[in-house]
Amino acid sequence: MNKRVILKQRPDGIPKKEDFEVRVDALQLPLKQGEILVKVEWISADPAQLVWISGVKSYMPPVRIGDTVRALGVGLIVNSHAAGFKVGTYVSGLLGWQEYCKVHVSKIERIPKNVNPSLFLGIFGITGLTSYVAIKVLGKVAKKQVVVISTAAGAVGSVAVQIAKKQVVVISTAAGAVGSVAVQIAKAEGCKVIGITGTASKVQWLKDIGISEVINYKTDNVASSLKTLCPEGIDLYLDNVGGEMLDAVLLNAKKGARMILCGAIQSYGQKKAQPLYMYPLVISKSLKMKGFIVTDYQNKFEEGLKYLGSLYEKGNLKYKEDVVDGLENAHTALQKLARGQNDGKMLIKVLHEAPKL
């Protein structure tokens, strides 16, 4: 028997308990060639899921009514009909809101044994890779950016002064799963990092991980705070919000700055996105605005994981997990995410009360 949670109806705004239904039904066994049975241990709650269940056409088809809720997860192989995928191996993939997942091995990835498996939903999963792609691949942030400035002010004539230019990087939902990794990457690359977040405890946590400049968008005016914190302007912005916050950053962007659009959480599940007004600045400031889907950058995943692993080993990649227990409570993980109330990477711990097989 397999306990799973299906989508009963499309949420109107923030998902409610009534939008989902717990089902217990028999697993369709035996396994076919190439299939494995995974005992799901951890499920990831991600903003993209709010889009998937909303019915909006996106880079993935919407979750259909009656289908198991789509979600990334990690779990243990408990039965295998695939060479090279032994029982006892941890895997990650779109396992869904369920206790057991029968899946073809072409759709999953093996994960190493020596690291806590939930990290492969966080800093070493799509979350961390999203931050990597945003900051390093698309944001092109790199250490030791040197600008050579020639000056004729010296007594001995013109001299060339080398100045290591500090890039100004602004990150929204900075205490979130993607944001906090992005913050630490930008910091490791020697940038001046400004984090934007929404609660005093998140401000504190960002300061704990070494980001001294934090804006609380619920109590501070974002546009004027940015002006004070970086009068020289912003080079790179990682946006997870859209609307007003993106407008505030556009107002403070440096000429030629990059705006990497990673999410628009304020607009997920809404009929209409929050309006954007400052987009004509994209022209007058010669800005580049780039959106991306992390799965389009699979060719960067290997270098990304190496990079994140090295940051972690040096103790420069801190993280927090916010865990909801049990599939019955899985919807509360999405609620916390939609309300910005999660404190770290939002996860669901699957409780296998009694052996089902």
Next chain:
Amino acid sequence: MNKRVILKQRPDGIPKKEDFEVRVDALQLPLKQGEILVKVEWISADPAQLVWISGVKSYMPPVRIGDTVRALGVGLIVNSHAAGFKVGTYVSGLLGWQEYCKVHVSKIERIPKNVNPSLFLGIFGITGLTSYVAIKVLGKVAKKQVVVISTAAGAVGSVAVQIAKKQVVVISTAAGAVGSVAVQIAKAEGCKVIGITGTASKVQWLKDIGISEVINYKTDNVASSLKTLCPEGIDLYLDNVGGEMLDAVLLNAKKGARMILCGAIQSYGQKKAQPLYMYPLVISKSLKMKGFIVTDYQNKFEEGLKYLGSLYEKGNLKYKEDVVDGLENAHTALQKLARGQNDGKMLIKVLHEAPKL
């Protein structure tokens, strides 16, 4: 004596006659070393001027109250104190709304004799170069884009089929000075070109220059017309409008499409830009949105002029000029531009009623 038009007050919305004032004052002669005196013949009216006179900080400082209105122009050298700049040579530059312009040669360009000088404000000026940079440099449109598709459908096993992929290019204010050159470049590069414009006569003119697919945004629904004309989606959009029209294109953009933001005429002179709602599609469709200031691409001007010249010689670069006579009427050129009522490249012909020197 020199007749000139100064900015008297900042326009509230569309510029009015009262926002300007005609002055006649003495030219400050003699010329200093490196300076020339230019008899201004043609003045260009460009959307950017609406920004310059609005007082909004942009890539150029605003025109100050009391200053001669800033504008591109072409004229004849009538007096010279600079080597290599002979009397009788045509030059172009920011000559302003005036009969005569005293200027240092570092700020102007010589233009060839064998072509109508007003073309250096249009197809061979900043206008044409803007179209070139948008479509060729940033839009990366190129002839004979070939996509190789492997198929296993053939009786003899897998074959490689070469398909010259037609890029779908959408251009707003397509009958305008920048738009109409952009349309003809994209057509010359073998693209499927869809023009958006606002009057029946502009629709007709676009059809005359060979663009069969034209949307009249005043009578057609842009979003649904685009869906009908290019169900396969849009690869490249040249935006001069912003707001609703940009939203309609975002809705119909192909994954990975480029949105080149060149102007936002609906928002110039307005307190607030028209809101944009569909920007979260930049994420889910992995779009790139790039704004630019043509003067940042001066290193592309030489190749751009060669390209435009060759198109012109082949008879593939048609244009129209819409001429306002006399400095007293210069403001009506900006009005027509702001209202989209100009029919071709908007120009002011300076009438030198009697010799002033």
